[in-house]
Amino acid sequence: MRLRTTPVTRRAGVTLLAVATSSALLSAPMVSAQTSTQLGRAELSHATPPAAITGQATTGSTAVPSNVRLVRIRTSLLGTHKWYRQIKDGHVVAGAWYARHIDAAGNVTVWDGRKHVGKVAATTAQISRQTASSTAAQASDASAPQVNDASLVVLPRSNGVGAARLAWAVSTATGAGAATTYVDATTGDVVKTVTWSKKAPAGADATTKGTGRVFDPNPVVALQDESLSDMGDSVEAVPAAGYRTVLLRRLDESHTLAGLWVRIANASRAGSPTDDYLFDRADNRFEQVNAYYAVDAQQAYLRSLGLTDVNAESEKVKVNAFAADNSYYDPSTDMISLGRGGVDDAEDAEVVWHEYGHAIQADQVVDFGWTRQAQAIGEGFGDYMSVTMSQPSAADTSKTPTACVMDWDATSYTTAKPHCLRRTDGDKTYPADLTGEEHSDGEIWSRALWDMNLRLGRDTATTVIVEAQFWMNPKVGMPEAARITVSTARELYGDSVAVTTRRAFIRRGIL
Incomplete structure (x- = not known):
């Protein structure tokens, strides 16, 4: 249940402020849950005002510089976000951005990621x-x-x-x-x-609706059976009880797996004159159905939270795209590619939800993940979305704990049970357990987000987490991202939720 059922509005008289915490606040002792509301305001009152929600105070003019070009505008619950690329001699400057965040009252905060560029050695290309x-x-x-x-x-x-x-x-x-x-x-x-x-280490609905046979989220969870294995894509590998028949919503009128929020990009996209897609896993069209259902459900969930401008497009998804046991989102093509090595990745909705998490961040912040820590935040957020999307249909049991990421896909490359690619309930802390490998380091971030989910509830936590990302930047590190998330929690839901959010990051050593 959400803690707030009325539309989210900006509290009167409050500038979008970051909890730019002082050293005293960062070292504040933990307090019991019984006193958290009472002490929350006192804790947060020690924050240093008034940095912007991005964690970077605006100085000087907020006029748009002449050497940038507008490339994207997004609207979030708390403001409008305009992203620019730096331009030199008519060309984009690699790794250089500029952002203007405008709150509901018209206050402007600037994030300036431009680079000093003097003379360019050549103005025309000698290489074709x-x-x-x-x-x-x-x-x-x-x-x-x-x-x-x-x-x-x-x-x-x-x-x-x-x-x-x-x-x-x-x-x-x-x-x-x-x-x-x-x-x-x-x-x-x-x-x-x-x-x-x-590769990791080991709007209004369209008028057409159909039916599809899917795994939700996957057969290991549905059957509570960790002994399942791929068996070469065989039908016999998964009993009929492992499937669900669902509505496929928001299909367009092409009578193929293309719709408002997802478009299967395979050349042989599945089609049906009746919009019925009832296949089993031995049929390659099954993976297309599973991917369509997963992405559409994820976008629908975000919109139910009021987050209506988060990757609000028909996302391209290519299933069984290559033989490797890997999947990824490619920002250069704005497409999710899902591999067929081991368990076909599109058969595990948690794989799809993870990759869509990357698409979400790339849509919110141009070139998100420019640094290793920003990439780790991306991996952690992807894992968080995987388990969060599973919550409504997945029982949290000792056999298949919800915090276990990609239970079905992982049967191909893990031996320990439960089979998990990673988990969101680990004990890693920042900076002691940083390795420089983004998937491993992402477990620090995902644990903080998962703690928010367990304490605030799925809807409230996810709203805060996704909204906060609008205010981040391509190079954001974990401490800065955590401060932005705490500040966002306070703006949306007040001090009590902000204190709970802050403590989730303190437990990981991030704040």
Whole structure:
């Protein structure tokens, strides 16, 4: 149950403030739940005012600079968010952004992520797009990568010394993940590669509705059976009781698996003149149905919370996209690709929900995940969405604890029971348990979010978590992201919820 049933409004007279905590606040002792409401205001009153909700106070003019270009506008519960890219000599400056956050009262907060760019070494490319694409493909760790895009950008020197390069930014994708490789447009040398996704270690409804046979969230949970295995995609691997017949909502009028919030991108997209999609797992169309249902349900849930401008588009999803046991969201194509290695990833809705989590963040913040900690926040949020979406249909038992991520998919590569790719109830803390590997470090973040869920309730926690991401930036670290989340909780629901949120991050050592 939500703690607040009326529409969320900004409290009168309150500027969008961050809980930019003082050292005394960060070291405040834990208090009992019985006194949390009483002491919450006192704890939060020690916060340093009045930094913006983004955690960065606005200084100087809030006029839009002349060297940026507007690329995205999003509306959240607490404000409007305008994202810009820095431009130099007509080209985008790689890794440089500018954001204006405008609250309901018209107050403007600026996040300035522009870079100092002096002279550009060359103004025209000596290397062709085709040559740069071939160079990037050859530099890939995988064979035969798909080149999705190539565009000229200005690439500042990493040490800030010397003229900036004109470079080709080449986006590639393979079964191992998606990446952008920067190729010097003058010399043809590979300058660097930024990996966006990689394999983890071991509106109103459309008029058409259909029916589909799916796993919700997966057969291991539905049957409470950790002994299930893929058995080569066989029908016999999963008893009939492991399936559910559901409504497929918001389909368009094409009589295929395409709709308002999801579009299956396979060339052989499943179709039905009656919009009935009742397949079993031995039929490759089953995975398409499962993916459609999962994404549509996730977007519908966000909208039920009032979050109506979060990836509000028909998300492209390609199932059984490659042989590797991997899945990822590629921001260069705005598409989720789900692998078929082991258990076909689209058969486990928690895999789909995790990847859609990345699509959510990429829609909220341009180029989210530019640093390792920001990537860890992304992985942690994806895991949080996986288990949170499972809550309504998954029993939290010792056999299949809700905090276990991707119970069905993990049967192909884990031996311990319960089978979990990761968990959201671990004991890792910040910074002691940081490894620099984003999936591992993401377990610190997901545990804090999961604690919020258990203490505040699914709807309230998710509303705070997703709304907070609108106010973040591509390079956000865990402490800054936590402060933004606490501040968002206070703006939406008041001091008591903010204190509970803050303590979730304190327990992880993040605050």
